[in-house]
Amino acid sequence: MLCENCQKSFATVHLRGWRRTPAGSGEEEREVPFEHHFCGECYEGLKKTNPLFNPMLAAGPGARLVKLRVISASPGRIVVKPIGPQSDATQDEWGVLASRFPPKYSVPGMEFEMVVTDAHLKYLQGQE
Numbered sequence: 001m002l003c004e005n006c007q008k009s010f011a012t013v014h015l016r017g018w019r020r021t022p023a024g025s026g027e028e029e030r031e032v033p034f035e036h037h038f039c040g041e042c043y044e045g046l047k048k049t050n051p052l053f054n055p056m057l058a059a060g061p062g063a064r065l066v067k068l069r070v071i072s073a074s075p076g077r078i079v080v081k082p083i084g085p086q087s088d089a090t091q092d093e094w095g096v097l098a099s100r101f102p103p104k105y106s107v108p109g110m111e112f113e114m115v116v117t118d119a120h121l122k123y124l125q126g127q128e
């Protein structure tokens with residue numbers, strides 16, 4: 001996969017997260033997944049200069065990039081675990097509502113990176 005910015009180098013940075021879309025035109029406010037794929041060079045440059053390309057900045061205070069592994073998935077509940085050096089030490093596992101989790105990521109054993117905020121975690125866990 002090529003970097004979506006320069007279209008020349010292979011993308012090595014894969015960002016996945018959720019973006020809240022505002023209510024309007026008959027639709028409720030909802031969260032939709034987004035994905036970005038950049039080469040390391042573009043990512044370094046973009047995240048310094050343009051908040052639109054930096055989901056961590058765009059997501060607001062407390063936002064952080066975590067790598068997650070899906071531990072288990074049942075019809076109502078998905079259990080994910082932060083892994084890797086950036087893992088969140090405050091919690092071992094996160095149980096999230098399946099209805100608030102994109103089905104394409106609800107696969108046991110799947111690993112992906114995701115931008116989260118404390119507020120978003122509460123939303124996923126059904127505490128909001």
Ligand SMILES: [Zn+2]
Nearest residue numbers: 003006039042
């Ligand atoms: Zn690039």
